[in-house]
Amino acid sequence: CMGVNGLEKVILTEVRGFSAEVYLYGGQVTSWKNEHREELLFLSNKAIFKPPKAIRGGIPICFPQFSNHGSLEQHGFARNRFWTEDLDPPPFATNTTNKAFIDLILKNSEEDSKIWPHRYEFRLRITLGPGGDLMLTSRIRNTNTDGKSFTFTFAYHTYFSVTDISEVRVEGLETLDYLDNLKNRERFTEQGDAITFESEVDKVYLSTPTKIAILDHERKRTFVLRKDGLPDAVVWNPWDKKAKALSDFGDDEYKHMLCIEAACVEKPITLKPGEEWKGRQEISAVPSSYCSGQ
Ligand code: TA6
Numbered sequence: 001c002m003g004v005n006g007l008e009k010v011i012l013t014e015v016r017g018f019s020a021e022v023y024l025y026g027g028q029v030t031s032w033k034n035e036h037r038e039e040l041l042f043l044s045n046k047a048i049f050k051p052p053k054a055i056r057g058g059i060p061i062c063f064p065q066f067s068n069h070g071s072l073e074q075h076g077f078a079r080n081r082f083w084t085e086d087l088d089p090p091p092f093a094t095n096t097t098n099k100a101f102i103d104l105i106l107k108n109s110e111e112d113s114k115i116w117p118h119r120y121e122f123r124l125r126i127t128l129g130p131g132g133d134l135m136l137t138s139r140i141r142n143t144n145t146d147g148k149s150f151t152f153t154f155a156y157h158t159y160f161s162v163t164d165i166s167e168v169r170v171e172g173l174e175t176l177d178y179l180d181n182l183k184n185r186e187r188f189t190e191q192g193d194a195i196t197f198e199s200e201v202d203k204v205y206l207s208t209p210t211k212i213a214i215l216d217h218e219r220k221r222t223f224v225l226r227k228d229g230l231p232d233a234v235v236w237n238p239w240d241k242k243a244k245a246l247s248d249f250g251d252d253e254y255k256h257m258l259c260i261e262a263a264c265v266e267k268p269i270t271l272k273p274g275e276e277w278k279g280r281q282e283i284s285a286v287p288s289s290y291c292s293g294q
Contacts, residue, residue: 238256
């Protein structure tokens with residue numbers, strides 16, 4: 001169906017009321033609701049749904065370059081392109097029995113080949129599970145016919161909706177090394193207990209576990225992020241100053257969001273022609289009493 005500004009949007013629904021919304025523009029999830037119709041992802045009230053701007057919120061796909069450290073636009077071009085529905089995908093390992101899902105595909109374009117001279121097929125499967133968990137599976141294949149390999153970095157730039165960032169804890173990144181984007185990407189080691197937030201944070205945690213928990217104390221809700229093939233995790237909150245500097249971000253909205261991004265940043269991925277890389281993330285929202293120890 002049509003969303004904002006005539007951009008095509010697909011809605012995934014599940015019998016108990018869970019739902020997700022995906023724009024073909026950017027292959028971007030913009031909404032993920034639980035069975036009570038509560039929105040679980042952050043989407044800025046000032047988000048711009050007009051190419052070539054990336055939509056501020058949901059789950060932007062960062063490919064073939066995470067960050068602006070490289071020759072491409074910040075976070076690469078995939079999130080600013082029109083994807084198409086992949087009606088005949090090769091078999092995905094992610095099974096879809098009694099799940100709502102959509103398969104999207106993005107391929108190299110004439111235009112992009114000028115800045116990134118490679119042929120590729122990027123297949124994205126978005127699945128809404130029976131318990132409302134949202135899974136994104138990416139398969140990126142090098143289809144170069146000139147024998148050339150290519151190298152890329154990647155992230156699911158997930159914006160979680162939280163009640164109050166100063167009442168949020170993240171578990172799973174304790175004692176890990178991270179690159180601090182606010183300190184020239186210098187390497188530091190995280191302290192030994194859960195991470196809390198009282199100022200701008202922009203860190204790439206390295207060699208992170210497959211499971212990370214985000215505890216929203218006020219709403220008694222825990223987000224659990226599980227990932228495969230994505231060794232790093234970016235943690236970002238712009239806080240007040242940076243938020244004001246972003247035209248598509250409300251001044252106070254930083255209080256109600258936190259980005260935890262399953263990523264491949266420290267060690268870029270290199271594919272030879274014919275090779276395929278897979279990266280998967282699954283997010284769920286559980287009552288905090290259930291906690292993150294599971
Ligand atoms: O998520 C980390 C980050 O790289 C931050 O440095 C900040 O730039 C953020 O991404 C948002 O980037 P964007 O291009 O979407 O405004």
